[in-house]
Amino acid sequence: MSQSDSAVRPTRKVETLDQVVIRFAGDSGDGMQLTGSQFTNTAALMGNDLATLPDFPAEIRAPAGTLAGVSGFQLRFSSYDIHTPGDAPDVLVAMNAAALKVNLGDLRAGGLLIVNTGGFGKKELDMAGYPKSPLEGDALRAYRVVAVDLNDLTKRALEGLGLSMKEALRCKNFFALGVCCWLFSRPLDPTETWIKSKFAKNEQMVEANLRVLRAGFNFADTTELFQTVYEVPPAAMPKGTYRNVMGNEALSMGFLAASELSGLEIFLGSYPITPASDILHTLAAYKNFGVTTFQAEDEIAAITSAIGASYAGKIGMTTTSGPGVALKTEALGLAVSLELPLVLVNVQRGGPSTGLPTKTEQADLFQAVLGRNGEAPIPVIAAASPSDCFYAAIEAVRLAIRYMTPVILLSDGYIANGSEPWLLPKVADLPKIEVRFAGQNGEPTPANFLPYLRDEKTLARPWAVPGTPGYEHRIGGIEKADKTGSISYDAENHERMCKLRQEKVNRIASDCPPPEFEGDEDADLVVLGWGSTHGAITGAVRQARAKGLSVARCHLRHVWPFPVGLGPILKRAKKVLIPEMNLGQLWRLVRSEYLVDAISLPKVQGRPFTSSEILEKIQSLS
Amino acid sequence: MTPTTEATAPTYTKKDFESDQTIRWCPGCGDYAILATVQSVLAGLGIPREEFAVVSGIGCSSRFPYYLSTYGFHSIHGRAPAIATGVKLANPKLSVWVVTGDGDGLSIGGNHLLHVLRRNVDLKILMFNNRIYGLTKGQYSPTSEQGKVTKSTPYGSVDNPVDPVNFALAAGATFVARSVDVFRQHLSDTVAAAAMHRGAAFVEIYQNCNIFNDGAFESLTAKATREEKALYLEHGQPLRYGPEKSMGFALKGASLEKIDLKQHPEREKDLLIWDQEEPSGTLGMLANHLPKDPANPVPLGIFRRLEKPTFDAGMRAQIDAARAKRGPGNLEKLLYSGTTWTV
Structure with a gap:
């Protein structure tokens, strides 16, 4: 920090905060x-707990300076355990x-507003629809405003380097970052x-x-615009090694883990779609793990190629978002009928149709649970947070193989692009996924192989892959006779097969851990x-309990079928509140399944819930 | 999965490729002849039976896998090429076949067909073309001639048909051929040639639907006129046809000129020598344009055969190269890579 001179530094107050929510826009x-x-x-790296919320437009480069082109990134970092990227x-x-x-x-009232005055020229004001500059007058009185011409300061920092004006201005985000690093007592080394x-x-x-980053830091250090420096001490986190991880990244690593745990290679058939594409990108880079990534010609080829790969003995999977699932629907039914393992990941976004491609939503639950022709049960699981995507991916593969069934794994734009610290697991501690290919365990070759003869416990059929002598058989989407798999239009056989396929999926309800529960068992309200x-x-819920309210919470990893432990929890509660980013889809399923008069708290704004919105509802019900 | 070598190559008869399923095609359907021929061809390839995977879509032709004793996969309408791509990528050792029809392959599944052909996935694709929708009981298909009167087009179809061979040539397929259900030996040779090809092999098989489009290929298949109407494409041989091979074609500008060799024996030297390795597909399309004039014969045989790297081999090579360069994946190392910190 050669440019700074401690002798002329203004003296400042140092204030310690337990958390900060900052948004770069x-x-x-x-x-x-x-x-x-x-x-x-x-x-x-400073040891804070954190959660992030990126928020960007669907357009890659909407016209510069327009409202449509605004991109934001919110980070909450703290010295205690947090669960969301913060409210205001x-x-x-x-x-x-x-x-x-x-x-x-x-921005909360009294919040700190750092504005780049270089972005408030006549043209920019016009495009933003400001008749006059909000920086003049009283419009921003409710905030602590620090107005700095970042454009000019950036250009000056780069003088003599021979950059064009355009290139120079492209560095200005690092000036802002330098200022913020100083303001919150963060070192520059990681960014450098x-x-x-x-x-x-x-x-x-x-x-x-580097010059601009340091210039920003030094500027903040020497200017008198800032009266206070803030510190956010490290959070007390469980012991272990951490990394920061985004949901799509964790999901990809979860699939690599499932591959290792099962000993099977991954085949990912995928068609690019926001916000799921990063899973394809991530896995495509890990070919040394034996991963085949196939960018198919469309969503249908993406899933059907994955079904083909599963048929041939790989872990077939496909990643997409709601509109893509709509296109894959017929093939999902085929997978149900074939009874082959398959994982479909739906990173949900706002719908219907193209909807809000870059915004989050949970409105594809009905699609996942119900959205197929015929009796076509598919287990549905959901990831709870960015790092949880890792474990959800492993569980999806485990269920798919164990039950010879397609599995839908629901994530969403919020956790896919959001990040949090992840306490890394030891690979040796992760449970193995058992795989049994028919005819490859030294058993005698049957005279007549029955491709639909079921395992007594799971009702799964055998997985006999092409290349295994003596196990040649035919499968297809036409109804098949029980056990033999031959084409059958027999009335009673069809009903038996429908019931068998349903019963197989139902058995998952008692082959998964009880739903996560926090709070007193006899709490009046369960969220x-x-x-x-x-x-x-x-x-x-933690805030409400701290206020003395009788509230507990329950969370579903296995969303469908409902785990066996869920019924008693809901029936015992006086009230059940279900917040979800849709118009009440889980709420309807819960009511129809348990006849419980649950209360819905819907939100479909393309934005995640804030804790305060839920707290408010809890308080109104208590 | 034992690798196939000459020493261990199994010997089969056609019977070994017959399944125990009751065949449910209409009596007199051209599919029977195709099935019998394919069963014989598969038996003679020296590939263990368990290494065949036969994938189909929906339609009369797509019931095919049920009648073979190999691994078989009857899927959903139009998607067989994509499913087969997954099978082949997952296990490149398998001999993967796709059986489809004109509706399944060129209407609902046209997109997938285009992409397997241009990617050159090592698949053997048999398209039974009867120019009609059979299983849905007689609507016109994308290969039906313009003006076709069917249940769904009582005033005649308005749209132009697509020609499967042209489609495959334009898609860049490395093997494109045509044969006919009742030309047993020719069909057998053509399917065998497709089986030997490394890469996407596309065979259009004219197939008579005796219920909904009977006689669609009658002018070609009638015993009396067969020799006048069939133009067999043979690599390195001049384009000649007719009972005494007395007719032929020469290249003239951007089209083919018909030559009667009886009248002009001096022009024998002008006959176009068929070159199935001509890479642009232009020759194939020229030949395939001939039947537009009903007075011309119908070209049969191999329109194009080229050796090109296959998609499946290329995909596998990337995995092998990544492993050679970076070593096999180490999950623990991956999880703990990047910026980590310890509490």
Whole structure:
């Protein structure tokens, strides 16, 4: 920090906070996701607990300066155990007028607003729909405003480096990051290391970004704009080794783990779709794990190729989002009828149709549970948080193989792109997944192999893969005779087969751990959740209990069929509240299954619940 | 799964490839002849029976796998090429076959067919073309001639048909051929050639639907006119046809000129020498254009045969290369990679 001189530094108060919610907002091209991720990594290394919420438009580069082009990244970091990326930001960094317009409403009263005045020229104000600059007058009186011309400061920091104006301005996000690092007493080293490796092939960019980052830090250090420096001490986390992880990344690693635990190679058939594509990208890079990634010509080929691979003895899987599931529906029915293992991942986004491609929602539960022709039961499981995606992926593969069935794994945009610290497991501690191929265990070859003769316990049929002599058989989507698998249109056989397939899936309800439960067993109110509402519900219920309210929470990993332990929990509660990011889908399933008069708390705004929204509802019911 | 070598190559008869299922095609259907021929061909390939996987879609033709004693997979409408791609990528050792029809392969499944052909997945694709929808009882198909009167087109179909061979050539298929259900020996030779091809092998088989489109290929298959109407494409041989091989074709500009060798014996030297390795597909399309004029014969045989790297081998090679370069995947190392910290 050669440019700073402690002698002329203003003296400041140092304030210790237990948590901070900060949001970086700017144009899609301003690098806000990158700034947010780097600040997140630094917070992780500082030992804070954290949760993130990236929020970006569907357009790759909407016209610069427009409201549609605003991209945001929210991070909450803390010195205690947290579960959500926070409700209202304490700090908002707005790189231009549009970013301010879109995000200001969320900033808490009295919050710190850092604005880049360089993004508030006449053109930017017009595009954001501000008749006059909000930086003048009283519009921002409710906030602590630090107005800095980041454009100008960035350009000045880069003088003499020979960069074009455009190239220079592209570095301004690092100036903002430098300012924030200083403000929250964060070291620059992690970001410096990252810059050096990221731009290793371009020395000039390394130099430029390092200069701007340090200039931002030093500027904050020497200017008198900031009265206070903040510290957020490390959180008391369970012992172990951690890394920061995003949901799609954890899901991909979960599949690699399932491959290792089962001894089977992965075949992923996929067609690019937001917000699921990152799973395809991640797995495509791990070919040395024996992964085959097949970017198919469409969603249908993606799933059917995976079914073909499962038929041939791999773990067939396909990753998509709601519209893709709609296209795969017929093939899912085929997988049900064939009784082959298959994992379908739906990283849910706002619907219907194209809906809100980059925003989160949980409105595909009915689609997963019910959305097929005929009696076509499929077990559905859901991931609760970014790191939980790892374990959900392993469980999906375990069920698919053990029960010879397609399994739907629901994630959503919120946890897919959000991140949190992950206490890393030891691979040796993860339970193995048992695989038995017919005819490959030294058993005598049967005179007449019966491809639909079932295991007594699981009702799973044998998995006999092509290449196994003596086990040649035919399968298909036409109804098959019990045991032999031959084509059968027999009335009673069809009913028997429908019931067998249903019963097989039903048995999963007692082959999974009881649903997660927190609180007193005799609590008046039970808040029931599934999937990514886990964090917001946990936060809200803990706050409510701290206030002395009689509340417990229950969370479903196995969403369908309902685990056997769920009924008693719901029947014992006086009231059941079900918050979900749809218009009440789990709520309807629970009511129809248990005749429990549960209360729905729906939200379909493309945004996750905040804990306070749930807490408010809990309080109104208590 | 024993690798096939000449020493251990099993010997089979056609009977070894017959399944115990009752065949449910209409009596007189062209599918019977195709089934018998394919059973014989498979028996003679020297590939262990368990290494065949036969995948089909939906339609009359797609019942085919049930009648073979190999591994068989009757799937959903149009998707067999995609399923077969998954099978082949999962286990490249298998001999993977796709059986489809004109509706299954070119209507609902046209997209998948295009992509397996351009990728050159090592699949043997048999398309039974009867120019009609049989299983749904007689609607026109994408290969039906324009003006076709059917239940769904009482005033005649309006759309232009697609030609399967042209489609395959344009998609860049490395093996494209045509044969006919009742030309037993030719069909047998063609299917065997497809079986030997490494890469996507596409065979269009004219197949008579005696219920809904009887006689669709009558002008070609009638015993009396067969020799006048069939133009057999033979690699390295001049394009000649007719009872005494007295007719032929020469290349003239961008089309083929018909030559009567009896009248112009001096022009024998001008006859086009068939080159199945011509890579652009232009020759194949030229030949395939001939039947537009009903006075011309119908080309049969191999339109194109090229050696090109297969998709499945390329995909496997990437895995092998990644393992050679980075070593087999180490999960523990992967989980603990990147930025970690210990509490």
